[in-house]
Amino acid sequence: MDYQTCLTVGAAQRVEHYEIAAYGTVCAYADALTHNELSRLLRQTLDEEKQTDELLSSVGIKINEQVASQTTNGGSGRGSNESSTTSSRSNRS
Ligand SMILES: [Fe+2]
Numbered sequence: 053m054d055y056q057t058c059l060t061v062g063a064a065q066r067v068e069h070y071e072i073a074a075y076g077t078v079c080a081y082a083d084a085l086t087h088n089e090l091s092r093l094l095r096q097t098l099d100e101e102k103q104t105d106e107l108l109s110s111v112g113i114k115i116n117e118q119v120a121s122q123t124t125n126g127g128s129g130r131g132s133n134e135s136s137t138t139s140s141r142s143n144r145s
Pocket of ligand 1 (some may be wrong): 068070101
C-alpha cells in the first residue's frame with residue numbers, strides 16, 4: 053500500500069464530510085420552510101453521502117490493516133512513493 057492511496061482516501065472522505073455538512077444544513081432549511089418534497093430529496097442525497105463516507109471508512113480500515121501488517125512483517129510500512137522520495141534526497145547530497 054502506498055501513501056498516495058492513503059492520501060486519496062483521506063481526501064475523498066474530507067469531501068464527503070463537507071457534503072454531509074452542506075446537505076444537512078439545506079435539509080434543515082427545507083424543513084424550516086416546510087418544503088417537504090425538497091427535504092425528502094435532499095435527505096436522500098444526504099443518506100447517499102453518508103453511505104459513501106462509510107464505504108471510505110471501511111477502505112481506510114483495510115489500508116491501515118495492510119500497513120500494520122507490512123510493518124510487523126519487517127517492512128517499513130511505507131509505500132513506494134516514500135522510498136523514491138528518500139532515494140531522491142540521498143542523491144542530492
Ligand atoms: Fe459525495
